[in-house]
Amino acid sequence: VKVYFEFFISLILILLFLPFFFLVPIIIKLDSEGPIFFKQTRVGYHGRKFKLLKFRTMVVGAEDQMDSLKGMNEQTGPAFKLVRDPRITGVGKFLRKYSLDEMPQFFNVLKGDMNLVGPRPPLPVEVDNYKTKWRRRLNMKPGITGLWQVSGRNDIVDFEDWVKLDLEYIDRWNLLLDIKIMLKTIPVILRGSGK
8 A cells, every 4th residue: 555655646746846857957957067866875675775866966976075074974873964064066955955856766666666755765884884673674665754854854963863763653654654744744845954
C-alpha cells in the first residue's frame, strides 16, 4: 500500500512541479559551471546502494574538499553537517532553503529506491561507522521527508537523536502517520528552514 500510494503521489508532484524542472536547471547553469544534477551513492533498504538524485547546490569537486572540512563538522556521530558550508553556490543556498534541490528524488521514489516518507538516506561511509543498534534504520527504504525533517532537522546535532526519530518512525509506521508527516512537511518547506 505504501509503495503504490507514494508512487502515485510522486507522479502527481512531478507533474505539478514540472515548470520547476525546466526553470531550476537554467538557473543552476547561469549561476555556476558544472552539471545540473548531483548524483551520490546512498544506502537504502537492507544496505542496498543506490544513486540519490538532487539538483546540484555545490561547486564542482565539492566532495574532494571534504577532508579539509571534517574538523568543522557541526554534527556528532558519523554524519557531516556544516551550516555555512563554503562549497554551496549562491543559487544552491536558495534551493536548499526551500528544499527545491530534493525535487529530483521523486524519480528515486518512482524507481523504487526511496520512499516519500522514511529514515534519512545515509552515505556508505556513515553506515560503515554505525553502531549495531543504528543499523535498524536500514529496515525501511529511506525517505525524502520523515520525522527528522518535521522535528527541526537543522537543530538536531546529536546523531543519536536523529536515529531515535528514524527508529520511532519505523516502529510506529502506518499510512496515517505518513500522511501527517507529508502535511507537516509543507509548512517546513514554505518557511524556508533548509540549509
